[in-house]
Amino acid sequence: MIWFARLLSFSVGFLSLSQEILWVRLMSFATGGLPQTFGFVLGSFLIGIAFGAVAGRRFCERSADLVHVGGIVLVIAGLVDLALPWVAVQALALPAPTHLIGLAALIAASAFLKSILFPIAHHLGTVASGDKVGVSVSRVYFANILGSTMGPLVTGMVLLQAFSLEATFVAVGLLTAAVGLACLVRRHQPLKLLLPAAPVAAAAVFALQFPVVTTLIQRDSSENGPVNFVLQNRHGILHTRASVVGGDWVYGGNTYDGRVNTDLLVDSNGIRRVYLLAALHPSPDRILQIGLGSGSWMGVLAGFPSMDALDVLEINPGYSQLIDRYPEVRAAATAPGVRLIWDDGRKWLAEQENARFDLIVVNTTFYWRAYTTMLLSREFMELARHRLADGGIYAFNSTGSPDAYATARAVFPHVYAFDTFVVASNRELSLDFATAARRLARVRLPHGRHVNVDDPRVTAKIASMVAKFRPYEATSADAQVITDENLLTEYRHGTRLRWWD
Amino acid sequence: MDVVRENTAHSAGPTQKAGSAPRAEWLVLAAFFLSGVSALTYQVAWQRLLYAEFGVDLESITIIVSCFMLGLGIGSLLGGWLADRFPTRHLRVFGFVELSIGLFGIASPWVIMGIGETLSHAGPVMLATSSFAILLVPTLLMGATLPLLIAHFYGRYHSVGVTVGTLYFVNTLGAAAGAYATGLVVFNYLTIGGSIRAAVVINFAVATAALLASRRPQ
Numbered sequence: 149m150i151w152f153a154r155l156l157s158f159s160v161g162f163l164s165l166s167q168e169i170l171w172v173r174l175m176s177f178a179t180g181g182l183p184q185t186f187g188f189v190l191g192s193f194l195i196g197i198a199f200g201a202v203a204g205r206r207f208c209e210r211s212a213d214l215v216h217v218g219g220i221v222l223v224i225a226g227l228v229d230l231a232l233p234w235v236a237v238q239a240l241a242l243p244a245p246t247h248l249i250g251l252a253a254l255i256a257a258s259a260f261l262k263s264i265l266f267p268i269a270h271h272l273g274t275v276a277s278g279d280k281v282g283v284s285v286s287r288v289y290f291a292n293i294l295g296s297t298m299g300p301l302v303t304g305m306v307l308l309q310a311f312s313l314e315a316t317f318v319a320v321g322l323l324t325a326a327v328g329l330a331c332l333v334r335r336h337q338p339l340k341l342l343l344p345a346a347p348v349a350a351a352a353v354f355a356l357q358f359p360v361v362t363t364l365i366q367r368d369s370s371e372n373g374p375v376n377f378v379l380q381n382r383h384g385i386l387h388t389r390a391s392v393v394g395g396d397w398v399y400g401g402n403t404y405d406g407r408v409n410t411d412l413l414v415d416s417n418g419i420r421r422v423y424l425l426a427a428l429h430p431s432p433d434r435i436l437q438i439g440l441g442s443g444s445w446m447g448v449l450a451g452f453p454s455m456d457a458l459d460v461l462e463i464n465p466g467y468s469q470l471i472d473r474y475p476e477v478r479a480a481a482t483a484p485g486v487r488l489i490w491d492d493g494r495k496w497l498a499e500q501e502n503a504r505f506d507l508i509v510v511n512t513t514f515y516w517r518a519y520t521t522m523l524l525s526r527e528f529m530e531l532a533r534h535r536l537a538d539g540g541i542y543a544f545n546s547t548g549s550p551d552a553y554a555t556a557r558a559v560f561p562h563v564y565a566f567d568t569f570v571v572a573s574n575r576e577l578s579l580d581f582a583t584a585a586r587r588l589a590r591v592r593l594p595h596g597r598h599v600n601v602d603d604p605r606v607t608a609k610i611a612s613m614v615a616k617f618r619p620y621e622a623t624s625a626d627a628q629v630i631t632d633e634n635l636l637t638e639y640r641h642g643t644r645l646r647w648w649d
Numbered sequence: 650m651d652v653v654r655e656n657t658a659h660s661a662g663p664t665q666k667a668g669s670a671p672r673a674e675w676l677v678l679a680a681f682f683l684s685g686v687s688a689l690t691y692q693v694a695w696q697r698l699l700y701a702e703f704g705v706d707l708e709s710i711t712i713i714v715s716c717f718m719l720g721l722g723i724g725s726l727l728g729g730w731l732a733d734r735f736p737t738r739h740l741r742v743f744g745f746v747e748l749s750i751g752l753f754g755i756a757s758p759w760v761i762m763g764i765g766e767t768l769s770h771a772g773p774v775m776l777a778t779s780s781f782a783i784l785l786v787p788t789l790l791m792g793a794t795l796p797l798l799i800a801h802f803y804g805r806y807h808s809v810g811v812t813v814g815t816l817y818f819v820n821t822l823g824a825a826a827g828a829y830a831t832g833l834v835v836f837n838y839l840t841i842g843g844s845i846r847a848a849v850v851i852n853f854a855v856a857t858a859a860l861l862a863s864r865r866p867q
Contacts, residue, residue, distance in 0.1 A: 165718075187693065187832010194689075194825035198818045205814020214810075266817060270799075271810030281803050285813070286729025286796040293722035293792070297715050304711050383707050463706050492704030519705045527701070632701045632841075639836035 152334065153273025154291040156218065159327045160265045161295025166303035166320050167229065167262075168193050171255050173313055174233075176518070177385055178240050178364055180403040183518035183638040188248075189255055196256030200263030207264065208271045218268050219331030225261035226325025232258055233317045234358040241367070262324065266292065309382040314357040322350045361385055364402065372397045377473065383464035388473075398442040398470065403514060406442035408474045410594050413605055421543070421569040422448040423599075424613055425507055426591050427584035428577055429541055432506035433457070436535075438493035438523065439511030440467045443477030449509065450480035451592035458486045461493040476594040494522050497535055504537040510544035515552060516642035524552050525632045529559040533574065542572045550627035551636050553620055558629045563620040566613070570620070579617045584610050673862040674805070677740065678819050680858040681798060684747060685823025686830070687851040688791050691754060692717060693831040694844045695784070698758060702765025703776050716780040717788055724792020731793060732800030739801035744859035746790045746797065751852030753787045758842055795820065 168189065175185045211217045232254065239250035273288040274281055307316045329346065333339045365375055365387055376396070377388040388408075389397040394416030395409035407417035422445050425432070431454040437446060440462035449458055460481075468488065471477045481488055489496060493510070510532075512523050522528060523544070532542050542560065546552035546568050553570055556563045560572035571577065588610060589601045600606055630636045696713060703709040728746075735742050753760075764783050799812050806812045835844050 184833050187828050190689070191825045191829035191832065194821050194828055198821035198825060201814045201817035201821060205811050205818070208808060208810025208814060263817075267810040267814035270813040271808070274809040281809060282729040282732025282796050282800040283726075284729070285799050285803075285809060286725045286727075286732075289725040289729075289796060290722050293718055293725060297718035297722065300714055300718075301711060304707065492706040492709065495704030495706070495709070519700065522701065522705055632698075634840045635697070635836050640838075 150273050150275065152215075153269045153271075154288055156265060156327070156331070157269035157273060157288045157291040158295035158298075159323075160262050160269065161292040161297075162299040162302075163295075163320055163324050163327070164193075164197070164259060164262045165296045165299030166307075166316075167258055169300050169303050169308075170313065170317055170320065171258075173308070173385075174236060174360065175251070177313075177361065177402045181401045181513075181517040182643065183516075183635070185518070188252070192252040192255035193259045195252075196259030197263040197266070199256070200260040201266055203260070204264040204267035208267050213335065214268045214272055215331050215335045218265050219328045219335065221261060221264050222328025222331060223325050224328075225258070226321050226323075226328055228261060229258060229321030229324055230318060230353060232321070233314050233360045237358070237360055237363050240364065305382055308380070312357070312361065312380045313385070314360045315354070317360070318354050318357055322353060326350070361387075365399075368402065377470065379466045379469055381464070381466045383466060386464065386466050386470055388470065395442070395444070396474070400441070400464070400467075400513070401517075403517065405513065406444060406511070408442045408444055408477060410444050410447040410476055412599065412609055413603075415609070417442070417444055418567065418569075419444055419448060420609065420613055421545075421566060422509070423588060423591065424566055424569070424571070424579075424617065425449075425509065425541060425543060426452055427587050427610070427613070428571065428579060428617075429506060429539075430587070432541075434503075434505050434537070435459070435507040435509070436497070436505045437461065437509045437511065438497070439513070440471070440488070441511050443467070443471035443474065443480065445509065445511055446486070447477040447480040447594045448591070449507075450483045450486050451594065453590040453592065456485055458483075459489055460486065461489050461491055461496055463490070463492055465490040479594055492522075494528055494531070497531055500535060503535060504540070505535055506537050506540050508532050508536060508540070508542045510542075512545045512547060512552075514547045515549035515637040518638060521630060521632060521635050521638055524549070524555060524637060525630045526555050526559055527632045529555060529572075533559055536574065539575050540573065541577070544570055546570050549637050549641070550622075550624035551630050551641055554622065554627035555630045557620060557622075564617060565620045566617050571617075579614050581611055581614050584614055674802075676858050677743075677798070677801075677862050678815075680747075680855040680862075681794070681816060682819050682823035682826075683851050684794060684855050685820040685825075686827035687750070687754075687848040687855070689824045689827030690831050690835070690844055690848040690851075691750075691757075691787065691791075693828070694841045694848070695757060695761060695787075697841055698761045699765065699780060699783070702761065703780065709776060712777045713780050713784075716777065716784050719781070720784050720788025721792035723785075724789035725796055726792075727789055728793030728796035729800075732797050736800070738863070739797050740859050740863035743794060743797045743801070744856045744863060746793055747852050747859060748856040750787055750790045751849045751856065753790070754845055754849040754852060757787070757845060 171189045172186060175189050179185050207217050236254055239254060240247055242250055270285055270288045275284045373389040373391045375387055376390040379386045384401050387399050391397055394414060395407040397407055398405045409417050409419055412420060412423050432452055433454050433456045435449055435455055435458045437449060437460045440460055446460050480486060510523055513520060536542060548568050556570050556572045562573050562576050564571040564577060585601045588599045591599045628636055699713045731742050732739055761783055764779050795816060798816050802812045802816060831844060
C-alpha cells in the first residue's frame, strides 16, 4: 500500500501539472498571449487544488475504503477532462464577464477532482512511528512533487511536440481515468476482466478530438480570409490565412505576426520600414534580425547589396515550415550568408560578446504581449547598443507604444520615428531623396531584379518615406522607460485581462 | 512498531475538526496561508528575473520551472527529517524557515542577476545547474514547511489525511491568492523588486506569528 500510495501521489502531481500546462497554452492562445494569463490560470488552478484538499480531507474522515473512493473520483476526473476542451471553447464564446468566471470555474473544477487524491494518498501512504510522521509523510509529498516536476517536462517537451493541444488534453484525461481504473481494479479484482477492452476504448476516444484550435481560429479575424495552414508544436501554435491581394496573413499564438510580402509598392505589411534601412545605412555588412515572422523582412534584408552575413533569430522552429510554403521568402532562407538560428534572441545576442552588427532589426510583437519586455526594455537596448558596429543602426517595431520610444531615447543619443518603427543609432542619421534612391536602386529583390527607382510609383514611395522619417519627439507625457523590473508595457501600460472586457 | 495510518482512517475516531482549534493554531493557519501568498509571489517574480538572464525559450522555461519543483521536493524530504529530528519544536523550526526564506528574498535579485550574468551563456547543462543552484536554498526551505506543520498538527488531529487536507487547503488557498494578486494586480503597481520586498515582509510576519505561537503551551 505504501508504494501504491506514493505512485498515486506521483500520478496526481504529474496529471495535475500536465493539465495546468495545457490550460496555460489554451488560454494564452485564446487571449493572444496576454501576460496575465499565467496568473489567471495558476490562481484558478490552485483554488481548485485547495478545495480538492478539503474534499479529500472529508473522505479521509468519513470513508472506510479510500482506494475505492480515489478510483471513482479519478475516473470521474478523467471523464470531465475529456469534455473540457469542448466546454472551454463554449465558455470562451460567452459574453463578459461570464466567460472568465466560467473558465476560472472550469480550470478550478479540473484541478479540484484530482487534488481530492492528495490527502487520500498521504493518508494511505504514511507510516507513523509513535507520534512521528515527518519523514514518512514527506516521502508521499516528495512523490507528488516529483510527479509535478515530470508533468510539465513530459507534457511540455514531448507530448505537445508529438500531439496537438486537443490530443494532449484527451491523453491527460485518458491517463487520469486509467489511474482511477487501476485503483478500482486493486480494490475490486473482477474488474480486471474489463482491462483488455480499455486500450480499445482509449484509442476510440483518442480519435474523437474536439478541434479546439481551429474553432478558436475560425472565431477570430474571420474577415482576413480562410485558414490555409496550422502548425502546432511544443513552442506554440502558428497559422496563416489566405489572401489574394497583399500576401497571406501570418499569426503566431493567435496574434497578427505579419503578411507575406516583400514588394515595396504593395507594402501591405509596412515592408517600407525594412527598405528604409537600406536607404539609411551606406553599407550594412553584418545584419542581425530578431523575429522571423512571415519571413518578409528576411527576404528584403537578404537582398541588401553589401550584406555578408544575415543572422535571423527565431524562437519557434515551426516558422521554418511556414516560410517554406512561400517561394519569395523561402529562397532568402538559403541565400549565401543567411543563417536561421532557433534560439531566444536576447540570450543569443548576449552570448555574442565579440560580434558587432551594422544593423540590428527587431521584428517585435505587440508591446502588450507576455515577455515583450525582454526585447523592449532598457537592459536589452543597452545590450543591442553594445553589439552595434561604429555607425550601426538599431531598429524595431514599437507597435505604437510611446514607452518603447522613450526607452530608446534613454539609451541612444539619436532616435528617429518612422510610422511605428523606431530607428536608433550612436551617430546622427540623415536621409535625403537622392541618397535614398541611389542606395535603394542597389537592393536586389527576391525574384532577382533590383528596385526600379525610375518607376514613378517607387519614386513617390521613396519621397513619402523621406518625408516621414524624422527625429523622435515625445508625444505622450505618460511615456516612461521600460525596464526588466517594471514590465511596463505588459502590465501598467498594457492590455489588461479585465473581467468586464 | 510502525502503524499504517490507513487503519486510523477506517476508525476515524480520534480526529478533531479544525473548527475547534485554539487561537494559537488559528494564528499558525493564518500564517501558513500568508506563507502560500509569499511563495507564489516569489515564484512569479523569480521566474521573471531568471527569464531575463536565461531566455524565454521553451527549454529555459522548462528547466527553470522544473528546478523550482525539484527544490520543493527535496525540501519536503528535509522538512520531514527536521520534523522528526525536532519533535517538540515544529513551530519554532517553521518560524526560522520562514525567516530564512525572507532573508534570501532580500538578497534574491542580486543573487539571481549575479549568477545569471556569470553562467547564463554556457549551454543547457550549465543553465540547469545554475538555475538549481539559485533556487535550491529558497525552494528547499519552502518545501520543508508543509511536512513541518503536518507533523505539528498531526499531534492534534491524529489523522494524516485530515491534517494534510487542512494544511494543504490553507497553504494552497494562499498560493492562489498570491498567483492572482501577482499575475493580475501587483505588477500594475509594483516592480519585480517591489513585489519581492512585499513577499519578504510577509515572510517576516509569518515567522513572527510562528515564533509567538511556539511560545504558547502546546
